[in-house]
Amino acid sequence: MTGEFNDAVSAEVLPEDRAFEAALRPKSLDELVGQDRVREQLALVLEAAVARGRTPDHVLLSGPPGLGKTTLAMIIAHQLSAPLRLTSGPAIQHAGDLAAILSGIGEGDVLFIDEIHRMSRPAEELLYMAMEDFRVDVVVGKGPGATAIPLEIPPFTVVGATTRAGLLPGPLRDRFGFTAQLDYYAAEDLYDIVRRSARLLDLSIDDDAAREIGSRSRGTPRIANRLLRRVRDYAEVRAGGHVDHGVARAALELYEVDDLGLDRLDRAVLDALCRSFGGGPVGISTLAVAVAEERETVEELAEPFLVRLGFLARTPRGRIATPAAWRHLGLTVPQDVAQLSFDDAE
Structure with a gap:
């Protein structure tokens, strides 16, 4: 990623934010705001397992970045009073990597x-057996002299998190007894999250200011907390530490986050699409070059939110700006764009 974009509205985890996020994480399902259906379903799974005195089924958490998958994994361990062991798919590239982790499981x-979708295929196949039979076969040696040593594993629970559930092989998905699809948060839930985080940070904030931050957070708690952090900085330096509605708006304007939550990159994509390419269609690689960013940055950070807002459509011929995008930029919608049909959007 060679270009620069506004980290304040990225749902990716930045190293400097890890301690900040850890301090604000809810510790139990009762403290968790939003995701009401998932909370109720998960509570039943955990309570039933505890009542039976058995480990609960394996849990798959699916959804976009920043919606609380890691937080839910921590809550599951807390609710079960069990140790939590953390790893990631990219770190498990060989079956031996997974075998080493499983050998230490209690x-x-x-x-x-x-x-979890980024695990290597050999590691996935080893995980199948571990999740279903609580045993793995560790191969020692190579060639004709190789031998498989069975390793018994005590019952445990796998909690997998993925932003791309479609990339998980069917056999792996089938071994999860409970799958939770996390949805984007409503504005009122984000308001509650901002208020809760402000209390934990001992930050004085008005209700209108908390709602303003929540409404610009793209439906994502991680972004809401990140924007709150930036607003707090602004308030401490320029407003005596108190956050009212005017302070919140001024801070968010400074960090180039508009009323809908669009940042500099989002607006640059729309501006290039409308002004430089007449609204499209245009290929994603060409669009990325026009805004001086990597293709993956545009495709993974800007495009999903613009599609959700109805500002951009993906079609077989390329990306197209909708009439709403033209209006958001304050531009007159061309007649040919106004008459476009988006029925063939991907």
């Missing part, structure tokens, strides 16, 4: 695998 432990 009875009832919770193993959290973030980005």
Whole structure:
């Protein structure tokens, strides 16, 4: 990623934010704001397992970045009073990597695998057996002299997290007894999250200011907390530490986050699409060059939100700006764009 974009509205985890996010994480399902259906379903799964005195089924958490998958994994371990072991798919590139992790698993432990869709195929196949039979065969040696040593594993629970559930092989998905699809948060839930985080940070904030921050957070708690952090900086330096509605708006304007949550990159994509390419269609690689960013940056950070807002459509011929995008930029919608049909959008 060679270009620059506004980290304030990125749902990716930045190193400097890890301690900040950890301090604000809810510790139990009762403290968790939003995701009401998932909370109720998960509570039943955990309570039933505890009542039976058994480890709960393996849990798959699916959804976009920043919606609380890691937080839920921590809550699961807390609710079960079990140790939590954390790893990630990219870190498990060989079956031996997974075997080393599993050899240290204790009875009832919770193993959290973030980005589980990025595990290597040999490691996935080893995980199948571990999840279903609580045993793995560790191969020692190579060639004709290789031998498989069975390794018994005490019952444990895998919690997998993925932003791309479609990339998970069917056999792996089938071994999860409970799958939770996390949805984007409503504005009122984000308001509650901002208020809760402000209390934990001992930050004085008005209700209108909290709603303003929540409404610009793209439906994502991680972004809401990140924007709150930036607003707090602004308030401490320029407003005596108190955040009212005017302070919140001024801070968010400074960090180039508009009323809908669009940042500099989002607006640059729309501006290039409308002004430089007449609204499209245009290929994603060409669009990325026009805004001086990597293709992956535009495709993964800007495009999903613009599609959600109805500002951009993906078609077989390329990306197209909708009439709403033209209006958001304050531009007159061309007649040919106004008459476009988006029925063939991907």
